[in-house]
Amino acid sequence: xxxxxxxxxxxxxxxxxxxxxxxxxxxxxxxxxxxxxxxxxxxxxxxxxxxxxxxxxxxxxxxxxxxxxxxxxxxxxxxxxxxxxxxxxxxxxxxxxxxxxxxxxxxxxxxxxxxxxxxxxxxxxxxxxxxxxxxxxxxxxxxxxxxxxxxxxxxxxxxxxxxxxxxxxxxxxxxxxxxxxxxxxxxxxxxxxxxxxxxxxxxxxxxxxxxxxxxxxxxxxxxxxxxxxxxxxxxxxxxxxxxxx
Amino acid sequence: xxxxxxxxxxxxxxxxxxxxxxxxxxxxxxxxxxxxxxxxxxxxxxxxxxxxxxxxxxxxxxxxxxxxxxxxxxxxxxxxxxxxxxxxxxxxxxxxxxxxxxxxxxxxxxxxxxxxxxxxxxxxxxxxxxxxxxxxxxxxxxxxxxxxxxxxxxxxxxxxxxxxxxxxxxxxxxxxxxxxxxxxxxxxxxxx
Numbered sequence: 001x002x003x004x005x006x007x008x009x010x011x012x013x014x015x016x017x018x019x020x021x022x023x024x025x026x027x028x029x030x031x032x033x034x035x036x037x038x039x040x041x042x043x044x045x046x047x048x049x050x051x052x053x054x055x056x057x058x059x060x061x062x063x064x065x066x067x068x069x070x071x072x073x074x075x076x077x078x079x080x081x082x083x084x085x086x087x088x089x090x091x092x093x094x095x096x097x098x099x100x101x102x103x104x105x106x107x108x109x110x111x112x113x114x115x116x117x118x119x120x121x122x123x124x125x126x127x128x129x130x131x132x133x134x135x136x137x138x139x140x141x142x143x144x145x146x147x148x149x150x151x152x153x154x155x156x157x158x159x160x161x162x163x164x165x166x167x168x169x170x171x172x173x174x175x176x177x178x179x180x181x182x183x184x185x186x187x188x189x190x191x192x193x194x195x196x197x198x199x200x201x202x203x204x205x206x207x208x209x210x211x212x213x214x215x216x217x218x219x220x221x222x223x224x225x226x227x228x229x230x231x232x233x234x235x236x237x238x239x240x241x242x243x244x245x
Numbered sequence: 246x247x248x249x250x251x252x253x254x255x256x257x258x259x260x261x262x263x264x265x266x267x268x269x270x271x272x273x274x275x276x277x278x279x280x281x282x283x284x285x286x287x288x289x290x291x292x293x294x295x296x297x298x299x300x301x302x303x304x305x306x307x308x309x310x311x312x313x314x315x316x317x318x319x320x321x322x323x324x325x326x327x328x329x330x331x332x333x334x335x336x337x338x339x340x341x342x343x344x345x346x347x348x349x350x351x352x353x354x355x356x357x358x359x360x361x362x363x364x365x366x367x368x369x370x371x372x373x374x375x376x377x378x379x380x381x382x383x384x385x386x387x388x389x390x391x392x393x394x395x396x397x398x399x400x401x402x403x404x405x406x407x408x409x410x411x412x413x414x415x416x417x418x419x420x421x422x423x424x425x426x427x428x429x430x431x432x433x434x435x436x437x
Contacts, residue, residue, distance in 0.1 A: 038396055073278040075387055105386060180393040225386035
């Protein structure tokens with residue numbers, strides 16, 4: 001009986017499609033905390049090994065033409081949606097395995113839904129990408145310092161400790177709850193943070209040395225759900241059976 | 246919890262006939278591309294009735310997003326909105342809807358919405374609405390409302406009053422509490 005259980009444990013990973021990696025149950029410790037905000041637990045979770053590619057996104061817009069470049073409504077994406085594509089069903093030769101970019105939160109979210117998946121949360125993305133390791137911190141800072149860096153095929157670099165690739169140094173990625181990143185200091189129109197936000201979002205950085213994390217946080221706080229950009233893509237995650245909400 | 250939600254939903258389905266928002270004057274023409282009503286999510290109001298976002302077509306309206314357990318900014322934004330509504334020409338104010346959407350999918354119920362409505366002495370034609378987390382996050386995203394649920398069940402959220410035209414397009418917004426509203430009111434009157 002016990003032997004059978006052990007056997008199953010070994011066999012199970014083979015049943016996971018190659019394009020997903022398992023993020024074990026982990027603790028996420030936010031860099032910025034609101035009053036009373038504690039560490040949270042994420043996973044276990046199946047995470048796409050690589051960001052979604054142009055080729056994969058093409059299959060999606062073919063099945064859901066309302067998300068094609070010519071048909072998408074302005075509520076769901078700004079004018080830059082799929083700007084690098086040559087038409088509703090064509091992108092430049094050689095870019096099939098480039099990460100899809102110029103996609104809005106609405107489109108990314110619907111893509112994941114169509115695959116029985118969802119966008120990761122901030123906590124899940126931060127843990128799965130192993131963003132806090134000093135090696136990644138250095139890599140991220142180097143990338144941030146090279147504006148307009150060219151895209152390339154996904155999966156062309158060694159995987160991180162969970163088996164993920166391309167989390168840093170290729171694109172930014174959408175997260176489901178990007179709008180939780182609320183920066184104070186926006187005092188346009190003379191309104192204070194207290195006035196704009198119920199509860200007041202006092203930012204207290206846990207470790208001021210985490211510049212890269214800070215920049216991701218600042219970037220997310222600047223996003224809106226229609227926004228698209230040349231270096232903003234996404235990947236999906238899937239809750240494991242019995243590991244849902 | 247999920248079961249309870251289903252139960253409420255099925256109860257709501259049976260009372261759909263009383264839905265007072267089905268004045269679909271131009272229901273056959275497509276919604277404008279920026280219309281919030283394209284989201285198509287289904288909500289329930291403080292009377293337990295089911296309200297589809299598309300049902301809100303045909304009437305311009307004020308929209309706010311909050312949660313009724315909030316005892317700091319949320320009552321203030323509601324008072325703000327009450328004042329704004331009474332500033333309108335009484336002949337016209339009857340033609341303007343008010344939709345208060347709750348962020349708190351986990352705890353909000355038709356009862357808590359109704360309690361809030363009574364406690365805050367809200368006009369009975371105001372609709373207070375609750376729905377699933379997915380519906381809330383899409384609506385908030387479409388409106389540009391940022392929010393964060395804290396561990397203790399409270400929320401941090403943007404305080405904004407929106408004004409939508411009959412087709413559900415945002416034509417004016419007023420950010421912050423007790424902020425000047427002359428410009429906002431000008432836009433509102435223009436779109437009545």
